[in-house]
Amino acid sequence: MNTQNNKTIGSYVTDDYRTAAVFEKYGIDFCCRGNRPLKQVCEQENIDYTGVLAEIENVKQEASTENQNFRSWPSDLLADYIEKIHHRYVEQAIPRLTELLGKVTAAHGAAHPEVYEIADLFRASAGELTKHMKKEELILFPVIRKLASGSGKTMTEPAFGSIQNPISAMLEEHDNEGERFRRIENLSNGYTAPGDACNTYRLTYQLLKEFQDDLHKHIHLENNILFPAAINMEASVKA
Numbered sequence: 209m210n211t212q213n214n215k216t217i218g219s220y221v222t223d224d225y226r227t228a229a230v231f232e233k234y235g236i237d238f239c240c241r242g243n244r245p246l247k248q249v250c251e252q253e254n255i256d257y258t259g260v261l262a263e264i265e266n267v268k269q270e271a272s273t274e275n276q277n278f279r280s281w282p283s284d285l286l287a288d289y290i291e292k293i294h295h296r297y298v299e300q301a302i303p304r305l306t307e308l309l310g311k312v313t314a315a316h317g318a319a320h321p322e323v324y325e326i327a328d329l330f331r332a333s334a335g336e337l338t339k340h341m342k343k344e345e346l347i348l349f350p351v352i353r354k355l356a357s358g359s360g361k362t363m364t365e366p367a368f369g370s371i372q373n374p375i376s377a378m379l380e381e382h383d384n385e386g387e388r389f390r391r392i393e394n395l396s397n398g399y400t401a402p403g404d405a406c407n408t409y410r411l412t413y414q415l416l417k418e419f420q421d422d423l424h425k426h427i428h429l430e431n432n433i434l435f436p437a438a439i440n441m442e443a444s445v446k447a
């Protein structure tokens with residue numbers, strides 16, 4: 209079978225992160241659900257597959273520093289990068305967005321009640337993501353670093369058994385947060401502030417969008433690159 213026809217959305221983004229913008233534009237989930245073949249998704253969702261392929265080719269021609277080849281990185285370096293760039297970003301963005309959402313709901317909640325729901329969803333996401341990242345940092349990533357350093361053969365079996373177990377749990381949590389942010393995106397009309405919005409309101413939506421974009425990249429790096437590499441490393445240690 210033609211490999212182009214089976215190529216997954218996640219592997220387009222792994223090959224070149226700039227293609228993520230094309231998938232965002234068409235509302236195609238490339239991170240949590242990146243393991244589906246692009247052609248199949250286009251057929252199911254009535255999207256012009258040839259048009260999407262042409263746009264992918266176009267963005268790949270554009271000069272950009274966005275396309276780091278993360279797939280070529282050792283897994284321990286990628287785990288460090290995710291922790292220091294994406295986890296740290298989430299930790300720093302949460303208090304700032306919480307404060308801004310407090311101001312926006314107080315000033316605009318009466319006229320725009322959807323901001324209450326957005327604030328509730330963000331609060332739930334912040335709590336879940338904080339716990340999620342701690343599980344990665346304290347349980348999963350240390351084992352990935354051991355496997356990457358080549359000391360996998362001598363390490364004692366982790367309490368969680370196969371690495372597939374914590375990875376499955378992490379994938380499920382990624383799906384939950386991806387879904388929660390889709391609801392925020394819909395409620396905020398794609399992060400478009402209403403005509404009477406003040407600058408704080410606009411800034412809040414802009415930062416929420418930035419948070420979602422960062423989350424998509426973060427989940428993509430884990431789901432499509434780091435976790436499959438960890439599963440392969442574990443299999444070769446056990447072989």
Ligand SMILES: [Fe+2]
Pocket residue numbers: 290294295341344426430
């Ligand atoms: Fe993470």
Ligand SMILES: [Fe+2]
Pocket residue numbers: 340344378382427430
């Ligand atoms: Fe994660």
